[in-house]
Amino acid sequence: MPNLLTLWDLIPFALLLIIILLVVILFFKIKKINKLNLTLTKLQKDIEELDRQTKLILRTDLELNKTQEELDKKIIALYSLQNISQQLNKTLDEQGIFSCIEPNYLEDMGFEKATAFLKSPQDKRFKLMLNIGYNENEIESIAKEIESDFYMNLIEKNKTFSSNSVESPIKEKIKDLFKVNHFVISPILTSENKKGFIFVGTESSELTSGNEELIIILANQIIQALENSQLFEKTWQAQQELERKVEERTQELSKALEEIKAVSKRKTDFVSSVSHELRTPLTSIKGYASILLSEKLGKLPLEIKERLEKINRHSDELVQLVNDLLDISRLESGKISMKIEKLNLKEIIEGIKDLMDVQLKEKNIKFNFELSSDTEYVLADRQQLERVFINLIGNAIKFTPQGGAISIKTSSLDGFCQIDITDTGIGIPEESLNSIFDEFYRVDNPINQKIKGTGLGLPLVKRIVEAHGGKIWVTSKLNVGSTFSFTLPKT
Amino acid sequence: MDIGIGVSKNKDISSALKEVVLTARQNLNNQTPDIGFLFSSADFASPSLLKGLHLYLPKIPIVGISTFAVLFNSSILRHSLALCLIHSENLKLSFAKVEEVKKNDPFMVGYKLATKLLEGLKSQNRSFAFLFLSGIIKDGSRILSGLQEKLGINFPIIGACASDNFKFKQMYLYFNDELLTDAVVGVLFGGKLSYNFSFACGFSPIGKFHKITSSQANIIKEIDNQPAINLYKDYFGLDNSLLKNYLKYISTFYPLGIYLKEENKYLLRKIISIEEKGWLTCQTDVPQDSLIRLMISTRQSCLSATENAVKELIKEKINMDILFVFNSISHYSLLYRIADEELKTIQSTIKIPLIGVYTYGEQAPLRRYPAKTYFHNQSLVLTAIGD
Numbered sequence: 001m002p003n004l005l006t007l008w009d010l011i012p013f014a015l016l017l018i019i020i021l022l023v024v025i026l027f028f029k030i031k032k033i034n035k036l037n038l039t040l041t042k043l044q045k046d047i048e049e050l051d052r053q054t055k056l057i058l059r060t061d062l063e064l065n066k067t068q069e070e071l072d073k074k075i076i077a078l079y080s081l082q083n084i085s086q087q088l089n090k091t092l093d094e095q096g097i098f099s100c101i102e103p104n105y106l107e108d109m110g111f112e113k114a115t116a117f118l119k120s121p122q123d124k125r126f127k128l129m130l131n132i133g134y135n136e137n138e139i140e141s142i143a144k145e146i147e148s149d150f151y152m153n154l155i156e157k158n159k160t161f162s163s164n165s166v167e168s169p170i171k172e173k174i175k176d177l178f179k180v181n182h183f184v185i186s187p188i189l190t191s192e193n194k195k196g197f198i199f200v201g202t203e204s205s206e207l208t209s210g211n212e213e214l215i216i217i218l219a220n221q222i223i224q225a226l227e228n229s230q231l232f233e234k235t236w237q238a239q240q241e242l243e244r245k246v247e248e249r250t251q252e253l254s255k256a257l258e259e260i261k262a263v264s265k266r267k268t269d270f271v272s273s274v275s276h277e278l279r280t281p282l283t284s285i286k287g288y289a290s291i292l293l294s295e296k297l298g299k300l301p302l303e304i305k306e307r308l309e310k311i312n313r314h315s316d317e318l319v320q321l322v323n324d325l326l327d328i329s330r331l332e333s334g335k336i337s338m339k340i341e342k343l344n345l346k347e348i349i350e351g352i353k354d355l356m357d358v359q360l361k362e363k364n365i366k367f368n369f370e371l372s373s374d375t376e377y378v379l380a381d382r383q384q385l386e387r388v389f390i391n392l393i394g395n396a397i398k399f400t401p402q403g404g405a406i407s408i409k410t411s412s413l414d415g416f417c418q419i420d421i422t423d424t425g426i427g428i429p430e431e432s433l434n435s436i437f438d439e440f441y442r443v444d445n446p447i448n449q450k451i452k453g454t455g456l457g458l459p460l461v462k463r464i465v466e467a468h469g470g471k472i473w474v475t476s477k478l479n480v481g482s483t484f485s486f487t488l489p490k491t
Numbered sequence: 492m493d494i495g496i497g498v499s500k501n502k503d504i505s506s507a508l509k510e511v512v513l514t515a516r517q518n519l520n521n522q523t524p525d526i527g528f529l530f531s532s533a534d535f536a537s538p539s540l541l542k543g544l545h546l547y548l549p550k551i552p553i554v555g556i557s558t559f560a561v562l563f564n565s566s567i568l569r570h571s572l573a574l575c576l577i578h579s580e581n582l583k584l585s586f587a588k589v590e591e592v593k594k595n596d597p598f599m600v601g602y603k604l605a606t607k608l609l610e611g612l613k614s615q616n617r618s619f620a621f622l623f624l625s626g627i628i629k630d631g632s633r634i635l636s637g638l639q640e641k642l643g644i645n646f647p648i649i650g651a652c653a654s655d656n657f658k659f660k661q662m663y664l665y666f667n668d669e670l671l672t673d674a675v676v677g678v679l680f681g682g683k684l685s686y687n688f689s690f691a692c693g694f695s696p697i698g699k700f701h702k703i704t705s706s707q708a709n710i711i712k713e714i715d716n717q718p719a720i721n722l723y724k725d726y727f728g729l730d731n732s733l734l735k736n737y738l739k740y741i742s743t744f745y746p747l748g749i750y751l752k753e754e755n756k757y758l759l760r761k762i763i764s765i766e767e768k769g770w771l772t773c774q775t776d777v778p779q780d781s782l783i784r785l786m787i788s789t790r791q792s793c794l795s796a797t798e799n800a801v802k803e804l805i806k807e808k809i810n811m812d813i814l815f816v817f818n819s820i821s822h823y824s825l826l827y828r829i830a831d832e833e834l835k836t837i838q839s840t841i842k843i844p845l846i847g848v849y850t851y852g853e854q855a856p857l858r859r860y861p862a863k864t865y866f867h868n869q870s871l872v873l874t875a876i877g878d
Contacts, residue, residue, distance in 0.1 A: 047699050054698040054785075058726050058745065061787065062737065065744050072828040103534075103570045112656065203658070 073110065074210055080105035081214055088225040092232045094118070097225045098130040101218075106132055109218075110211040111200040113180055115139065116222075117146055118188060118196035126196065138179065145177050155195050160186040160219065162212045182207035186219035190226050198222060265333070272329040275322045282322065286315040317454075324456040328439065331463040338381035338467065342491050345378055345417070346371055349408055352389040359397050360406075369408035375417040378488040384464045385488075391457045392421045392484050399425035399447055399482070416470065416487040423483075428476040436474065437462040461486075492579040492684070492812040492878040494844050495519025498563050500571045504540055511574040512547040524548065524576035526584055526678070528815075529555030530848050531572040533661035538670050544574075545668040551576075552586045554676050555665040556623050556653040559823065562816050562847035565834045567823070575846045577813065581878055583682035585611025588666045590674040597630040600675060601637020608679040609641065617642070618686055621678040621815075621874075622650030622854055625671060626662030627763065629708040631775035631852060631866035634675060645861035649688055649874045650854030651817035652774075657739075659763065662851065684876060685810050689803035690855045691871040693796030693822075694786040696748050696757055698726065706779045711747075711771045714783070718769030723762075726785060735765055743824040746869050748786040749777060754857055759786060761821060761868040774852050774868045786869075793825055797833050800873055801840045803859075810877035816847030821869040823849055837873070 087100035098116050106114050113133035117126035126146055131139050145151070150173075154161070162184040163171055174183060180201030188196040198219050289312045291297060293305065300308070330336040349369050353360075360367050378385075396406045404424040411418045428436060428443055435441045440455040442448050465472045465486045476482035497514030499507035515527075527548060531540070536557040544553060561573040587607035589600050608620065620642065628634065631652075638648055653662035664671040680686065701722060705713035714722045723734055723741060734741070741762065748757030760773040777783075816837065823830045838845060855872040856862035 051699045055726050055728065058697065058785070058787070059728055062727055062740060062744065066737070066740050069740070069827060076828055107569070107656070 073108075077109045077211070077214055080108040081218060084218065085221055088221050091225060092229050094226065094229055095129065097222060097229060101130055101132070103132050106200065109200075109214050110204075110208070111184075111202045113178065113201045113203075114199060115142060115178075116188070116196065116198040117143070118194055121193045129196070130198070134179075142177060151197070152195075154185065155187045155189070155197055158187050158189055160184065160212070160216050162207060164207055164209070164212065179203075184212050184215040186215055188219060188223055188226070190223055190230065192227075192230050194226065268329040268332050271325050272333075275326045275329070278322050279319070279326075282315055282318055286312060286319065289315060321454045321456065324454055324460055328456060328460055328463055331460070331467050336467070338384060340379050340381055340468075342377050343380050343382055343385060345376060345410065345419075348382070348385060348389065352386065352393055355390070356393055356397060359394075363397065363400065364403050365397060365400055366405040367407075368405075371408075371410045372412060374412045375410040375419075375490065377491040378417050379491055380468055380488050384467070388461050388464050388486070391461045395457065395484075396421060396423035396425060396482075398451065399423065399445075401425070404481075412490065413487065415490055417490045418485055418487050420483050420485045422481060424481040427478040427480055428474065428482055429478060433474060433476060437472070492577065492582070492876070493519050493522050494813045495522075495524070495576040495578075496563070496573065496844055496846055498561065498568060498571060498573045500568060502570075504535055504537060504572075505543060507535065507572045508540060508543045508547070511572050512544065515574045515576045519576045519578055522578040524551050524578050525582050526577050526586075527551050527553045527555075528575040528577075528846065529553050529573070529665045530561050530575075530846065531555070531557055532560065532570050533557045533655045533663065534570055535572045536661065536663040536665075536670060538668075540572075541665060541668040541670055548576075552584070553665055553667050554586060554621075554623060554678055556625075556651060556848060556850075557655065557661065557663040557665075558848035558850070559654045559656055559820050560849050562818065562834060562845065562849070564845050565831060565838045567831050567834065573846060575813070575844075577876075579682075579684065579878055581683040582680070583612060583615045585609070585679040585681070586666075586677070587611060587679075588664075588669075588671065588674050588676045590671060592625070592628070592634070592673050592675055594673075597628075597633035598637040598640070601634040601639075602641055603637070604634075604675055604677050605638045605641030608677050612679050612681050615681040617646070617679055617681045618684060619647040619649060619680055619688070619874075621680070622648050623664055623676040624650060624652040624852065625664045625674055626653045626655075626851055627659060627709075628652060628775050628852060628866075631854070632778075633776065635854060635864055635866055638677075639864065644863055645856075646864075647688065647856055647860055647862075648854055648864040649815075649817065649872055650852075651848055651850040651872075652852035654820050654849050654851045657820070659851075680876070684878060686874065686876045687804055687807060687809055687811070688855060688859075688872060688874045689800040690857060690867075691796040691800035691873075692757075692759065692867075692869065693793035693825075693871075694746065694748065694757070694759060694788040694869060695792065696784040697787045698785045700750070700782050700784055703777055703779055703781045703783060706777050706781075708776050709773045710766070711773065711777050712768070719771040720765055720769035722785075723771075731765070731769070738762065738765060739824075743821045743869075744788065746786050746821070747773070747777070747783045750782040750784065751857075751865075752782075756857055757784065757786060758865055759867060759869040761819075775866050788825060788869075790826055790829065793822060794832060794836060797836050797871055800871060801837055804873050804875055805841065809875070811841065811843050811875040812877040813875070814841055814843055814845045814847075815874040815876070816845060817850050817853050817855075817872045817874075818847060819853060819867075819869045819871065820849040820851060822871060833871070841875070843875070 084100050084105055088097060091097050091100055101114060106112065114130055115134065116130035118129050119126045126143065128139065128143060134142065163175065163182040175181065178199060178201050181203050183199060183201035185197050185199050188198060200215055289308050292300065293308050293312060353367055393406065400406060400423045406423045409420045426445060426447065432443045436443060437458050439459045442453060442455045462472050468488055470487040472486040474482060474484050495515040495518035497511030499510040501507035501510055529544065560567045560569040561571050563573055585608045587604055589604045592600050624631065635648065639646065653664060655661045664674050664676050666676050701714050703711055703714055704716045711719040713719055720731065720734065724730065727741065729737060746762065747760045749760060751758055760777050762771050763774055764772040766772060822833060826833060834845065853867045853870050853872050854864055855867065856864045
């Protein structure tokens with residue numbers, strides 16, 4: 001009988017099989033772990049490699065950031081300098097010049113502290129012009145120390161120096177006094193011999209040459225602004241002096257004018273009074289002469305009659321002269337009463353033409369007038385306006401030779417009507433143009449020598465026109481003719 | 492809600508104060524303000540400024556900080572003073588301060604501030620809080636934790652640290668007529684008001700992860716068991732002295748990003764100094780065992796992030812009367828010549844009065860509510876408030 005294997009007999013085999021299986025599994029697990037370890041090592045290597053690349057990125061990025069910041073700082077510093085410059089250009093008082101340096105701008109230029117001192121030739125001590133970043137005690141100590149020869153010598157050298165350029169003992173002395181790590185001191189010397197300096201400093205650990213250059217530019221701009229300020233001060237003082245003189249002269253002239261007015265009034269009053277006094281005896285003289293000439297008191301010998309006629313004629317002239325003088329003085333003193341009304345110019349001129357027609361025909365003078373549509377009416381006193389036309393047209397006839405022409409034209413000008421009376425007469429010499437409206441002035445010409453006149457016609461016309469608020473003037477050319485122009489208010 | 496903003500660049504403090512008060516009051520239509528936010532550059536920060544303001548506006552709560560520059564509409568105003576007055580019938584407010592931050596446990600400082608703020612608001616509902624801190628805060632996150640312990644872990648806190656002209660010397664807080672240098676000030680907003688906020692960063696991680704193996708508050712001692720400085724030496728190939736010279740670039744352009752696993756985002760930390768032992772001092776705390784990466788940004792990514800923050804802010808339609816901007820001073824350094832582009836980007840979309848400051852640290856949730864508030868560096872936070 002073959003021995004049958006019992007279950008117990010199989011156990012060793014099964015165990016062996018399990019062990020073999022476990023060994024196989026272990027083998028594969030170990031293999032997997034090794035593989036994972038290899039992957040992990042690879043991953044760690046990759047991470048380290050990535051970290052190495054990170055370092056490269058960071059180092060490059062740091063340099064880029066540093067460069068960008070330095071560039072930005074320079075741009076901002078230049079902006080600040082530009083802003084200060086713009087304000088300096090607009091500032092003309094000494095203290096205001098230094099106030100242009102604001103803490104913001106200073107910081108943007110790389111400094112937190114600044115002071116400036118200035119001394120005029122007449123000053124004994126330096127004057128504080130700028131203080132940024134120092135308290136009262138600190139600035140007092142600085143102000144005391146800078147009076148020493150040491151600082152004056154530095155200024156006299158007229159050279160900017162900084163913590164980068166100055167020797168160590170001096171550098172330390174300045175750093176201690178101004179409580180900074182780095183500094184720039186730039187002298188301020190003006191043509192007016194003002195002396196001083198601007199100091200800027202920082203507690204930070206660096207001072208670039210760019211910063212130093214900016215302060216040199218700033219100091220030069222301050223000097224320029226101070227020069228401008230001094231120039232302005234001088235100009236201003238000169239202007240003040242000029243204004244004072246003008247004021248004085250104006251007062252003197254006003255006083256003189258018042259005196260002239262007083263004298264003129266006295267003259268007007270005198271002329272008015274004398275004219276009145278003359279008119280009464282003149283009326284009597286003329287009256288008696290007329291009675292005698294009428295021969296009601298007896299026949300007169302021819303010689304006496306001729307003399308009496310002369311007395312009568314001269315009396316008429318004298319009465320006209322006295323009347324003109326009286327009118328002028330009335331117009332000057334405003335005593336004349338005018339009835340301003342709406343007058344038709346055409347009607348007035350035609351009336352005058354009729355009045356003068358005989359004289360015009362005698363000399364065969366052409367007379368025409370042309371009125372613009374917008375100057376049909378003027379505001380004036382009828383009687384006075386007629387006197388103006390009579391005088392001016394009368395003069396024109398007087399000085400216009402046979403066969404000449406007189407024309408009247410009107411035009412509108414700024415609410416006024418301009419009337420131009422033009423003749424083809426002998427004209428007025430240039431040197432007389434400014435004087436023809438003066439009282440008793442008569443142009444020296446053959447006609448005036450021949451025909452007598454009072455020299456009061458044109459002055460009277462001028463005063464009438466001015467009493468209406470108008471103006472009168474003349475343009476003339478010898479042997480060609482004259483134009484008298486005057487203005488009157490329109491309706 | 493009535494808003495009155497006055498801004499002055501007058502160098503004389505009393506003249507500037509008069510100008511801002513008159514303008515702000517005039518713009519407020521002569522309503523009585525409920526609160527005044529005072530922002531100024533350090534040259535204005537003086538007890539006389541606050542005493543003077545208190546005389547002009549007695550009994551009106553005043554809070555604020557000094558800053559490198561005031562942000563006003565689309566302008567960056569250095570050496571200036573700004574006052575923003577707010578009046579609203581619906582607004583409920585509570586104000587508080589805690590002093591001696593450096594001497595005390597930061598967590599307790601935050602907790603104490605929150606307690607005072609809640610006491611001030613009594614039973615009124617609370618919406619969000621403004622937090623102002625005086626400059627460099629070693630353990631800012633712990634102050635926030637103290638606040639969150641009392642106000643709630645997801646209660647929105649928006650904040651800003653005072654800043655100066657990169658010197659870290661003159662950073663002030665304003666609280667009524669007091670000028671504070673070591674304090675925190677809070678304003679708790681309640682009542683029926685609408686508000687929204689958004690956050691922008693603009694930085695992306697670069698390089699592999701590293702681990703903070705030793706740190707204490709805002710000082711990182713070791714990274715990957717090496718002196719912390721080695722990280723920057725290695726990445727930038729610079730020795731210690733060169734690194735110090737390049738620090739202002741490195742700290743602005745390549746801050747550290749602390750990986751927040753739960754948010755899957757990075758919390759930025761700016762390096763402000765390199766210590767002798769190769770330690771790195773940050774603007775605020777960096778927890779030990781944190782995973783960190785170097786962060787990188789460009790001007791374009793910075794502006795794009797701001798643009799996205801604006802879009803996020805207006806996504807939910809609410810009534811907005813005033814926009815507060817708390818912007819990292821690093822954004823100014825990064826954008827520099829085109830820094831005002833950031834404000835123009837905001838103003839081109841949100842056409843309401845904008846007032847803000849440059850900061851040495853910002854506090855804000857990374858996303859909309861419910862979300863925990865973090866202490867950030869190199870970020871921008873927008874907060875819109877309205878009736």
